[in-house]
Amino acid sequence: MRARVRPSVRFRAPAWTVSGAYIFTDGHLDGTDPKWNQFSLKTAYALSKGTDVYLQGVYQHVSDTGDSGITAAINGLSASSTNSQVSATVGLRHRF
Numbered sequence: 546m547r548a549r550v551r552p553s554v555r556f557r558a559p560a561w562t563v564s565g566a567y568i569f570t571d572g573h574l575d576g577t578d579p580k581w582n583q584f585s586l587k588t589a590y591a592l593s594k595g596t597d598v599y600l601q602g603v604y605q606h607v608s609d610t611g612d613s614g615i616t617a618a619i620n621g622l623s624a625s626s627t628n629s630q631v632s633a634t635v636g637l638r639h640r641f
Contacts, residue, residue: 562589562597577611583619589638596639603632 553566563586570581582605589599605617606629617630624630 560591562591563587574615575613577609577613577615579607579610579613579615581605581607581617595641596637598637599635601632601634601636605630 549571550569551566553564555562555564565586566584568581568583568585570583572579572581583603584605585601585603587599587601589597591597603619605619607615607617608628610616610628615628616625617628618624619630619632622630622632
């Protein structure tokens with residue numbers, strides 16, 4: 546990997562948290578120059594001091610892969626069979 550950029554932003558209100566991030570990775574691998582673009586957005590609503598509900602979405606796209614077989618692969622998930630991948634998560638979280 547050659548370069549990585551990770552700007553992010555977070556907004557907090559009394560019960561709400563909203564955050565977003567963008568990751569760009571410019572790589573060199575096996576004679577190709579793949580470029581990954583990943584966008585994520587997460588919102589959480591506090592039910593109490595230690596419990597919240599959340600919704601998170603992630604989109605990743607990889608380009609300039611040539612014939613390398615490189616595909617999108619969001620961390621924690623199986624690799625996609627294509628150059629794009631989407632993930633959505635809804636959950637209830639309690640912190641001790």
